Amino acid sequence: MASSHLKLVGEPPETAQRSPQTLIRVEGVSKTYRTRDGEVPSLQPLTFDIREGEFLVVVGPSGCGKSTLLKMVAGLLPVTTGAIRIEGTEIREPHDDVGIVFQSPVLLAWRSVLRNVMMPVEVRGLPREEYLERAKALLRMTGLEGFANKYPWQLSGGMQQRASLCRALVHDPKILLMDEPFGALDAMTRERMNIELQRIQHETGKTVLLITHSIPEAVFLADRVMVMSERPGTIAATYEVPLPRPRTLDVMGDPVFVKLTQTIRAHFYTQGHLD
Amino acid sequence: MDRRHGAGTLERVLNSSWLRPLIFLVLLTVLWDVTVRVMAIPPYLVPAPKDVALALIDQWDTLLAAAVPTTLATLGGFALSVAFGIPISMLIAGSRTVEAYVYPLLVFSQSIPKVAIAPLFVVWFGFGIVPKVISAFLLGFFPIVVSAVQGFKSVDQEMMDLARSMKASRLQTFRMVSLPHALPAIFAGLKVSITLAVVGAVVGEFVGSNSGIGFVLQRSIGNFELPTMFAALIVLALIGVVLFWIIDVIERLAIPWHASQRHLVVATA
Numbered sequence: 001m002a003s004s005h006l007k008l009v010g011e012p013p014e015t016a017q018r019s020p021q022t023l024i025r026v027e028g029v030s031k032t033y034r035t036r037d038g039e040v041p042s043l044q045p046l047t048f049d050i051r052e053g054e055f056l057v058v059v060g061p062s063g064c065g066k067s068t069l070l071k072m073v074a075g076l077l078p079v080t081t082g083a084i085r086i087e088g089t090e091i092r093e094p095h096d097d098v099g100i101v102f103q104s105p106v107l108l109a110w111r112s113v114l115r116n117v118m119m120p121v122e123v124r125g126l127p128r129e130e131y132l133e134r135a136k137a138l139l140r141m142t143g144l145e146g147f148a149n150k151y152p153w154q155l156s157g158g159m160q161q162r163a164s165l166c167r168a169l170v171h172d173p174k175i176l177l178m179d180e181p182f183g184a185l186d187a188m189t190r191e192r193m194n195i196e197l198q199r200i201q202h203e204t205g206k207t208v209l210l211i212t213h214s215i216p217e218a219v220f221l222a223d224r225v226m227v228m229s230e231r232p233g234t235i236a237a238t239y240e241v242p243l244p245r246p247r248t249l250d251v252m253g254d255p256v257f258v259k260l261t262q263t264i265r266a267h268f269y270t271q272g273h274l275d
Numbered sequence: 276m277d278r279r280h281g282a283g284t285l286e287r288v289l290n291s292s293w294l295r296p297l298i299f300l301v302l303l304t305v306l307w308d309v310t311v312r313v314m315a316i317p318p319y320l321v322p323a324p325k326d327v328a329l330a331l332i333d334q335w336d337t338l339l340a341a342a343v344p345t346t347l348a349t350l351g352g353f354a355l356s357v358a359f360g361i362p363i364s365m366l367i368a369g370s371r372t373v374e375a376y377v378y379p380l381l382v383f384s385q386s387i388p389k390v391a392i393a394p395l396f397v398v399w400f401g402f403g404i405v406p407k408v409i410s411a412f413l414l415g416f417f418p419i420v421v422s423a424v425q426g427f428k429s430v431d432q433e434m435m436d437l438a439r440s441m442k443a444s445r446l447q448t449f450r451m452v453s454l455p456h457a458l459p460a461i462f463a464g465l466k467v468s469i470t471l472a473v474v475g476a477v478v479g480e481f482v483g484s485n486s487g488i489g490f491v492l493q494r495s496i497g498n499f500e501l502p503t504m505f506a507a508l509i510v511l512a513l514i515g516v517v518l519f520w521i522i523d524v525i526e527r528l529a530i531p532w533h534a535s536q537r538h539l540v541v542a543t544a
Contacts, residue, residue: 108451
């Protein structure tokens with residue numbers, strides 16, 4: 001079991017292609033924040049599924065509650081109504097089969113890159129030797145091989161975020177949750193990170209839920225793009241992205257890509273928001 | 276051996292971090308000497324540097340003997356400050372209830388001048404080391420609490436989310452995230468605390484003691500022995516500097532990753 005799970009490179013799991021099963025089910029989930037001024041609705045009831053091995057990207061304007069949604073799927077925030085289930089189990093606390101990449105790299109400054117990547121293994125009390133190899137393999141895959149013993153501040157922003165991706169993947173979770181992971185990076189680094197993430201997801205067959213406010217990023221990465229509208233957030237539309245994988249930057253010139261980004265952008269224009 | 280090598284050594288010495296304050300100190304001493312001479316200040320008001328130096332050499336043994344109880348009282352008070360300050364700051368940072376009840380009182384207690392209540396400890400504990408230690412503790416305690424609370428509370432929410440997402444226990448979160456994160460702030464507090472603890476010890480010696488630098492200070496000023504008093508001040512300053520420096524060295528060893536220490540890591544990498 002564990003050894004097959006540890007497989008890093010190779011074909012995506014067969015099941016992901018043949019019988020796309022529902023891995024995450026979000027049912028009637030809403031969120032209302034209680035503040036001093038009363039109750040502030042953040043998310044209207046949402047219902048959607050994420051299939052195993054699927055790359056789902058949620059795109060929406062700032063403040064539409066998309067980060068709230070991700071935190072609830074992560075089990076870091078309780079839902080107000082409804083339920084989120086991973087493989088049928090309702091989420092009430094962080095799930096073991098989930099890795100999270102936050103907006104900022106959140107690397108611990110007092111740990112070397114390798115020890116940062118190994119942190120989930122340490123916390124969960126997993127066998128160190130076994131996962132050390134995996135951590136090193138992940139660093140190799142993300143081009144951080146020579147930086148294992150450096151401190152985070154000795155790395156560039158893009159490298160830090162790659163290290164945090166390694167940390168999210170080290171315990172080999174089925175699900176990867178990413179909250180605007182490349183939002184703080186410059187445009188060129190961001191494009192490169194998109195290509196890498198696309199490749200890593202393709203190679204490992206992880207189920208990914210990624211939040212972004214960049215439409216091209218969403219279309220480039222996703223199997224399915226979920227467009228969210230202004231607060232309180234709702235699902236405005238969902239689009240399948242029929243572009244073949246692995247994708248390169250050339251895809252951005254593809255008529256399908258261009259049409260799709262235009263269609264999605266139109267949602268925000270009609271709402272009067274460009275952001 | 277060649278001239279360029281010699282010039283390099285000289286340059287290194289000139290650029291070393293300890294030389295610049297030393298040069299400044301020499302300048303200040305010269306200024307002091309010149310001022311005393313030019314303005315003809317009588318030695319019973321401000322002694323000349325030479326007289327102070329002579330007193331320092333002359334009474335070195337006495338001063339050193341007096342430095343021992345002062346240093347001990349300082350270290351005792353500092354140790355108590357750490358032993359109480361860190362756990363209390365953990366409680367304050369960890370619980371809103373504790374913070375609401377304790378923190379305002381703690382701040383309020385700091386507005387009481389310690390010098391005013393120091394005689395009380397003499398009444399309670401006599402002329403021994405205890406009142407000095409308590410006085411040093413009272414001065415050294417607060418800066419540790421303030422900086423440690425700030426250190427513990429300034430952990431990013433995302434970092435706490437990260438720990439939670441791994442299902443880290445409270446202890447694990449504290450050990451792996453909160454404590455290392457707070458260490459730089461704690462060390463800043465320790466440095467302020469140790470210098471204040473010296474002050475506290477001397478205050479304790481002022482109000483009731485028959486040993487220590489504070490005692491020497493009081494006696495010499497009573498006898499108008501100003502060179503002795505200045506010499507005692509120098510010894511006192513030395514105690515403070517050495518203790519501060521020790522904390523600084525420990526800090527360097529404990530948090531080599533912190534921004535304030537990074538030049539060292541780069542140099543050794």
